[in-house]
Amino acid sequence: MVARFQLSQQLQGHTGDVRSLSALHLGDPLKPLLLSASRDGTGRIWARPDQSKAKRDIEARINLEGHAGFVNASAWLDTGSQAYALTGGQDHLVNAFTLPLQSPDPAANSSLTPDFVLVGHEDNVCALDALSGPRGYVVSGSWDKTARVWKEWNCVSVLGDHAQAVWAVKAIDEDFVLTASADKVVRMFSLTHSRKDGEMLLPVAKFVGHTDAVRGLTMLSARTFASCGNDGNIHIYNLPNVQGPSPVQAVVQPSQVLSGHTSFVYALDSLSSGEIVSSGEDRSARVWKDGALQQTITIPAISVWSIACLSNGDIACASSDNFIRIFTRETQRVADVQELQAYETTVSSQALNKAQVGDVQKDSLPAPDALLQPGRKEGEVRMVRNGELVEAHQWSSAANQWEKIGEVVGGVGSGQKKLYQGKEYDYVFDVDIADGIPPLKLPYNATENPYNAAYKFLERNELPLTYVDQVVAFIEKNTEAVNLGSNNEFVDPYTGASSYRPGATSASAPAAAAPRPSAPVAPPILPLARPLTFKQFNEAGAKSKIDELNGQLSGATALTTDEKDAISTLLSSLTKLSSQRATGQSRLNVTPLETAMARWPLALRFPLLDAYRAASAYPTTTPTDECAKASLRVAAWTDSWPTDAEQDKTKGILAMLALRAVANAFSRKEEASSLLESGSLIAVELRKSGHFDRLNKNARTAYATVAFNFSVLVVSDPSSVKLAASTLDLVIGILKAENDPKRRDGEVFYRALVALGNLLVSKSAGSLSVGSIADAVGASQAAVSSEERIRNIQREVAEKDTAVRGI
The missing domain is CATH 3.10.20.870 (PFU (PLAA family ubiquitin binding), C-terminal domain)
Incomplete structure (x- = not known):
């Protein structure tokens, strides 16, 4: 008999729901990498330290920053020579982070900012997948009712025909992609043979049968896949044989339907043994073998949002209580007895509202001796009366016993409507x-x-x-308890649709074949009118460093008690804002930071400026444009660049933080007019300093982001003639500096290119100097790039230039 999955480890670190998990192994299958995405605004990479001898000491190694808002999706892209962690978020963006493969084992909780930002979606990005290999690609799904295919960080295809949000995506091979939508349909697209409706590809096949939103996909073999959804079912489908373009779409019914979940099923994955694992809104992960439910793993959280199968055969579950839990069949990786007992106690003590488990009459329930009778199937729930308590128990076929999963609590509220x-x-x-x-x-x-x-x-x-x-x-x-149970009518948090207890059907479908892929034509992306920001904030790290450096100061230079308290309050507010937990937030008081930065030595200012950088993204007691100017002033931006190595390092860090603060100011839409008035002066100050060539990669990215955000402001306001000219001058400087192939960074060059494109499509384009436009476009076209996204935006810029100058 196959061993049961048991708790191995509980990973804690996220401060919001963990919405997505993705697994990868590089070399040693016993040392998998786990990527998580959370509503706390971060992604994290979890791994076992290289020098570790322990069997279950996975920990957070790298924090992935850069999103504004929730992070909802994750995926790995392994090209063979380089691995990338991908995250998708509420800010409509997909961020790509280069995994430092050749570097020493990173220190726990080190941070990365994105190396590439994929811009194109118009709403929350809620799904990601990638086909690995030298010809691999990324596919993303969004609430904007589209999926997008990205190659070399460039959007090459937009997949359409969806009536509602795209909840899941799956890259099958170099040609075929699956999407799952809230419109109850799974679609298959061919990147080479799909017909087009305008810029969007149309599906070559549709997979029907779900009666509610489809939420998850996983491949079971080269020719079969599984889907899951809000109807509580898991469907198995065979891929159809698609050969060449056809005006007729194949319509495929499921070959098998798996029933057992009692609410929404959010996620699927598969083990190397052929078993399917699923998770959902019924507090469980479930293991399926040959169409039968093998094991139900109860999780002490309302929603088990995501599940991932690791290369060592373990299962990772992400849930709404901010935890990631690892379950294993290997004895040496099972948690110790004390931890197992504590976990079982947590599960069994969960409160279930009786309104959520049906109209139960306590007096009619059986006594605990009813649990002496075995259950009829895996996952069956039985309620018994134990004194004044009503207990819910779930049958485990593998353990051949009933396991307590909670206690049903009394009536709602005061009992009166x-x-x-x-x-x-x-x-x-x-x-x-x-x-x-x-x-x-x-x-x-x-x-x-x-x-x-x-x-x-x-x-x-x-x-x-x-x-x-x-x-x-x-x-x-x-309220008294969580919403759980088997007979409740759920409403999906995003689609608003109801769910009912699933039934079973069966059908058949033909097999699949994969035609050869070819390069599609990329859709236009200009203009891009949403600013990019650097909002992520580490309260504990900032507070610790401020306290440490303040301890090195004395007298009037050190922080007063009132300043310490005010700064501590500010840091706490920033954490709430960055995790979307603050409501009715008044303006942040940044005056104590400003006075402290003004008197602290230049070399010690960076933690204060980092807090100021984060605060700049929100309404503050200091006006938006003054925040931007103050940031540059604190970094001594106008001073000459030092030649001393230590001073050079300090200047570089402060410059990066100041530029990020300026970029963040653009997220305060209600105060954008102040940047329109003074933005041109800020742009001139940035350009006049001549510091761009001295900046490191992260600082140059922030510099280019400021230029891009200025262009967003120009696009949104037709009266921004003066700012348009200053921004164009800023962009010219970036493009010319980045033309050097020895130092060119693709992301910096790309953001500057998009900024130029925005200027050319804005209503202020006609006011720009023809000579300056020619200079900028010439610099934009001079670089020969291997990145397709850059070549495509170069082509689009050239087309807009022709329209503006009439050549």
């Missing part, structure tokens, strides 16, 4: 959103999904949907 706008609710909360404003009413029923209630509340009161997770957290904190 509350009236709101003529309807009865279990709860009606008063929610304070700002001082001086009457509280808003938040009605909620215990049988309702909290996400659905949160969305309705925000839309009704015209509040930003970015607050949805704060509202959900408020609901869950102030």
Whole structure:
């Protein structure tokens, strides 16, 4: 009999829901790499230290920063010569991070910023996958109802025909891609043979049968795959044989349907043994073999968002309680007895609201001796009355026993319904959103999904949907128990669709063959009108470094007690803002930072400036344009670049932080007018210094981001003639410097190219000097790049130049 999966390790580090997991191994299959993406705004790479002899000491090795908002998707791309970690987020972006393969084992919690940023989606990026190998590519899915294929960091195809969000994507081979959508359909696209509707590719096949949103995909073999969805089912499909372009799309029914989950199924993966693993909204991960449920692994969290099979045969589960849990069949990797007992206690003590497990009459429930009778199938739930308690137990076929999974708690609220706008609710909360404003009413029923209630509340009161997770957290904190059970009617947090208990059907489909791929034509991307920012913030690291350096100072130079308290409050506020947990936030008080930076020695200012950089992305007591100017002043930007090595290093760090602070200021849309007025002076100051050639890669990327963000401002405001001219001069300097192939960085060059393209399509383009445009376009075309994304944007810039200058 196959061994059961048991807890191996619990990985803690994220401060928000862990939404996605991806596994990779490089060389040693016993040392897998795990990539996670979280609503705390970060990605993380987890691995076993190179020198470690232990069997289960996976830890967070690298933090991946760069997104603004939730990070919802992850994937690995291994080209054979280089590996990249990919993350997709709420900011519409896909970030790519180069994995330092040849470097020594990185220190725990070291950080990386993106080496490439893939821009093109118009809404939240919620799905990622990659085909590895020298001819590999990346595929992304988004709430904008499209999927995109990226080669050499350039978008080469847009996959259309979806009626709703694209929740999952899967790269089959060099030609075929699968997408799964909230419109209940899985689609297959050919990168060489799909017909087009405008710029979008149309599917060559559709896979039907799901009755609700489709959320996950995994390949089972070269010719079969599995999908899962909000209908609680897992479908197995055979790929059709597609040969050449055809106006007729194949419609494929499932060859097998697996039922067993009691709510939404979010994620799928497969083990080398051929077993399928799944996870979902029913607090479980499940293992399937030959169409039968082999094991149900109960997780002490509402949502098990993602699952990944590791190269050593273990399973990793990501959940809404911020944990990643590793489960193993290998005895030497199983957690010790004390940890197993503590975990089982946590699982068994979970509170289940009786409104969520059906209309149960306690007096009619059997006594605990009913558990002496074996269950009929894996995962069956049985409730028993134990004194005054109602306990829920789940049958484990592998262990041949009932396992307690929680206690059903009493009635909702005070037991009395509350009236709101003529309807009865279990709860009606008063929610304070700002001082001086009457509280808003938040009605909620215990049988309702909290996400659905949160969305309705925000839309009704015209509040930003970015607050949805704060509202959900408020609901869950102030209600009796979590929403769990087998008979409840769930509403999906994103599609708003309901789920019912799944049934089973069967059908058949033909086999697959893969035609040879060819290069598609990239769709246009200009203009890009969303600023890029550097919002990520490490409160603990900043506080520790500020305290350490302040300890080296004395007298009037050191921080006063009031300044320490004010800065500590600011750092805490930044953490809440960066993780999307702050509501009704007043302006951040940055005055203590500004006064401290002004008197601290230049070499010690960097942790203060880093906090100022993060604060610049949000409303502050200092106006936006003054924040930008203050950042450059603190970094002594206008001073000559030092020749001393230590001073050179200090200057480089401060310059990078100051440039990131300037870039962040553009995210304060309500204050953009101040940057329109003073932005040209800032651009001139940046260009006049002549420092660009002395900057390191990260600082040059920040410099190019400032230029790009200026171009976004120009695109959005037709009155920005003066700023357009200053920005063009800034872009010319970047493009000319980056023309040197020995030092050119693709991301810096690309951002400057897009900035130029934005200027050329803006309403201010006609006011720009013809000579300056010619100079900029000449510099943009002089570089010969191996990156297709750069060649494509060069082509687009040339086309816009022709339109502007009439040549």
